[in-house]
Amino acid sequence: MTAIDDLFSTLKAQNKKAFMPFITAGDPSLAFTGKVLTRLAELGCSMAELGIPYSDPIADGPVIQASYTRALQNKIKLSGIFQTVADLRAAGSQPLAKMPLVSMVSYAIVHRHGLEKYVDEAKASGFAGAIVPDLLVEESEPFSKVCRVREFNLIQLVTPTTPPERALRIAESSSGFLYFVSVTGITGERTQLPVDLVDRVGWLRDRSSLPICIGFGISKPEHVKLLAPVSDGLIVGSAIVRSLDQAAADESKALDSMSQLVTSLISALEN
Amino acid sequence: MGRTLVSLGPQKACRPPYHKLQKEPSMSLASEPLSTEPLSTEQSASPNVPDQQGRFGMFGGRFVPETLTRALDELVVEYNRARQDPDFQAELDDLLHRFVGRPSPLYHAARFSKQLGGAQIWLKREDLNHTGAHKINNTLGQALLTLRMKKTRVIAETGAGQHGVASATACAHFGLPCVVYMGVEDVRRQRPNVFSMRLLGAEVRPVESGSRTLRDAVNEAMRDWMASVETTHYIIGSVIGPHPFPMMVRDFQSVIGKECREQSLQSFGRLPDAVVACVGGGSNAAGMFYPFVGDRSVRLIGVEAGGRGPNAGDHASPLTFGSPGVLHGSYSYVMQDEDGQTSDVHSMSAGLDYPGVGPEHSYWKDTQRVEYTSCRDDEALAAFDFLARNEGILTALETCHAVAKAAEIAKGMSPDQHLVICLSGRGDKDAAELARLRGQEW
Numbered sequence: 001m002t003a004i005d006d007l008f009s010t011l012k013a014q015n016k017k018a019f020m021p022f023i024t025a026g027d028p029s030l031a032f033t034g035k036v037l038t039r040l041a042e043l044g045c046s047m048a049e050l051g052i053p054y055s056d057p058i059a060d061g062p063v064i065q066a067s068y069t070r071a072l073q074n075k076i077k078l079s080g081i082f083q084t085v086a087d088l089r090a091a092g093s094q095p096l097a098k099m100p101l102v103s104m105v106s107y108a109i110v111h112r113h114g115l116e117k118y119v120d121e122a123k124a125s126g127f128a129g130a131i132v133p134d135l136l137v138e139e140s141e142p143f144s145k146v147c148r149v150r151e152f153n154l155i156q157l158v159t160p161t162t163p164p165e166r167a168l169r170i171a172e173s174s175s176g177f178l179y180f181v182s183v184t185g186i187t188g189e190r191t192q193l194p195v196d197l198v199d200r201v202g203w204l205r206d207r208s209s210l211p212i213c214i215g216f217g218i219s220k221p222e223h224v225k226l227l228a229p230v231s232d233g234l235i236v237g238s239a240i241v242r243s244l245d246q247a248a249a250d251e252s253k254a255l256d257s258m259s260q261l262v263t264s265l266i267s268a269l270e271n
Numbered sequence: 272m273g274r275t276l277v278s279l280g281p282q283k284a285c286r287p288p289y290h291k292l293q294k295e296p297s298m299s300l301a302s303e304p305l306s307t308e309p310l311s312t313e314q315s316a317s318p319n320v321p322d323q324q325g326r327f328g329m330f331g332g333r334f335v336p337e338t339l340t341r342a343l344d345e346l347v348v349e350y351n352r353a354r355q356d357p358d359f360q361a362e363l364d365d366l367l368h369r370f371v372g373r374p375s376p377l378y379h380a381a382r383f384s385k386q387l388g389g390a391q392i393w394l395k396r397e398d399l400n401h402t403g404a405h406k407i408n409n410t411l412g413q414a415l416l417t418l419r420m421k422k423t424r425v426i427a428e429t430g431a432g433q434h435g436v437a438s439a440t441a442c443a444h445f446g447l448p449c450v451v452y453m454g455v456e457d458v459r460r461q462r463p464n465v466f467s468m469r470l471l472g473a474e475v476r477p478v479e480s481g482s483r484t485l486r487d488a489v490n491e492a493m494r495d496w497m498a499s500v501e502t503t504h505y506i507i508g509s510v511i512g513p514h515p516f517p518m519m520v521r522d523f524q525s526v527i528g529k530e531c532r533e534q535s536l537q538s539f540g541r542l543p544d545a546v547v548a549c550v551g552g553g554s555n556a557a558g559m560f561y562p563f564v565g566d567r568s569v570r571l572i573g574v575e576a577g578g579r580g581p582n583a584g585d586h587a588s589p590l591t592f593g594s595p596g597v598l599h600g601s602y603s604y605v606m607q608d609e610d611g612q613t614s615d616v617h618s619m620s621a622g623l624d625y626p627g628v629g630p631e632h633s634y635w636k637d638t639q640r641v642e643y644t645s646c647r648d649d650e651a652l653a654a655f656d657f658l659a660r661n662e663g664i665l666t667a668l669e670t671c672h673a674v675a676k677a678a679e680i681a682k683g684m685s686p687d688q689h690l691v692i693c694l695s696g697r698g699d700k701d702a703a704e705l706a707r708l709r710g711q712e713w
């Protein structure tokens with residue numbers, strides 16, 4: 001059992017859904033990332049996804065790309081990210097201690113770091129799992145094995161272009177939860193989500209015992225209201241990253257605008 | 272003197288755990304001449320690659336978002352069907368003949384050979400193809416596949432602009448809309464090709480992100496494809512990217528090596544002793560080398576961009592100085608920092624200014640079938656002049672890298688030996704950039 005497994009069984013017992021923000025580690029500094037994570041936990045987020053900045057993110061839209069660029073310009077390194085997370089865990093603020101963290105990381109980085117070393121260090125610093133958006137199920141066995149042995153979740157993705165049988169196969173090899181990508185495309189806020197999304201998630205949910213969280217494009221309370229009933233949790237990335245993008249100029253203002261957005265989304269989820 | 276190409280020692284061509292195989296960059300001096308001793312035949316590169324998963328030994332595969340999987344699987348299926356369809360082959364062959372002007376000549380550069388005083392130098396004249404480079408061999412094949420897959424739009428990336436022009440040309444020929452992504456630095460240094468693409472009806476989208484070169488153009492094209500994959504085909508311009516691109520682009524470009532093999536037999540009665548090609552992503556080299564892989568007597572030499580020299584950031588030579596890693600959908604040699612971030616690279620030639628390389632080249636390197644070396648900007652510029660003044664050929668700056676190293680190698684060979692250079696493209700596109708590099712009026 002990982003912290004993520006625990007979280008979903010608790011939420012299920014309470015008939016609740018997970019709210020999971022995505023933020024970029026080190027945008028614009030790791031100290032600020034610590035403040036954001038602390039605030040997210042205080043606001044009642046169930047889990048947080050920490051994006052590891054990457055130089056060539058092909059699944060990301062302009063908002064997240066720009067945040068990665070800011071972080072890399074500030075020389076954010078993997079070792080610094082792990083250290084920051086470990087320090088936050090050690091400081092032991094109550095809500096934060098209970099909020100599981102997953103890293104969103106390119107396989108280019110995991111591979112270069114070394115598969116075992118990546119998981120060992122991520123886990124030691126307090127991550128419960130990883131989402132590796134460019135690691136397909138056919139290529140995932142070596143890393144999946146490393147994760148399994150260490151009780152570290154490898155969260156895999158299903159997209160609108162994934163055929164049904166393949167979606168089942170991916171659900172089987174994923175752990176922690178399954179990431180259901182709502183749109184065919186890159187990350188970024190959308191005004192509209194595909195009409196058949198609810199049905200497709202429902203179809204898979206009937207056939208898999210793994211919790212399913214929906215992400216990509218979600219930015220508005222209406223989206224949350226529509227998708228909450230068919231899923232186990234929702235992931236919001238670009239809208240939150242954008243709310244923080246003026247942090248270099250004024251941190252507290254950025255934290256406030258982020259808090260406002262997150263509060264409105266969480267209240268949409270709870271009602 | 273000893274070999275300048277550092278060999279890796281025995282490595283099994285096996286599946287992962289390949290993360291264990293990281294190694295220190297091999298440091299070889301770009302300016303030292305290559306030795307002419309024969310290759311070790313201990314390990315053999317097989318032409319029967321890739322496997323079903325797109326693996327060339329341990330290289331290649333597919334490292335892309337799930338969103339692209341279905342389109343890649345469909346492409347594998349359609350390409351396999353097309354390969355076995357005589358009508359497809361006939362249509363492509365006819366286009367290559369009447370539209371492109373193939374076969375391209377194998378030309379004996381007699382004056383050039385005499386000046387050097389070594390091997391007889393032959394030029395495989397891909398520069399004489401319609402659109403002026405080898406790129407058209409691939410774009411026509413992929414455009415035909417686009418139609419077979421009933422896709423209605425094409426996207427492409429380009430560095431030097433040659434692949435962009437070749438894509439725009441194929442699309443104009445078939446009536447397909449075409450969008451070409453190009454880094455703003457390349458838009459600047461390859462202006463004539465930007466203009467040509469627009470004349471051909473393509474939309475050129477300048478890319479502002481990152482290093483504003485080929486690598487960023489690939490990123491943007493991939494992002495477009497993530498959203499448009501159901502109706503759009505992405506014509507990748509080199510032997511890079513996720514399976515099946517490295518295999519398919521190699522196959523379409525293999526017309527170069529097949530013709531060259533036959534023309535060698537006709538022209539000098541045997542196979543060449545050495546074949547040299549420049550390596551950016553590696554498509555002209557792969558197309559030239561592949562039909563010779565089984566011919567152990569033929570030395571194959573790939574030349575990367577050595578830029579300003581061997582220091583990090585000064586060159587674009589992943590096979591010479593990099594190590595295996597993941598970039599743009601496949602596992603291959605790459606220039607990365609210790610965190611896995613892609614490093615900045617440099618070459619004066621837009622088509623070679625790329626931090627990665629096709630996975631089959633990594634496989635050929637590690638099996639020691641092909642030797643890889645690199646050539647600096649200044650050496651390539653000198654080769655440009657040498658070929659211009661001794662043969663009357665203006666050569667693409669990319670290609671000049673191969674010419675420079677081939678000249679060094681040929682000098683160490685005897686006049687009864689034969690060396691072929693893949694003359695991948697013509698140099699008209701570089702006139703303005705050459706003037707700028709030399710501080711001359713344009």
Ligand SMILES: Cc1ncc(COP(=O)(O)O)c(C=O)c1O
Nearest residue numbers: 431433551552553554555622696
């Ligand atoms: C004339 C020419 N040669 C070589 C290259 C490098 O590409 P590749 O290594 O795929 O042949 C280019 C790319 O733009 C080119 O235009």
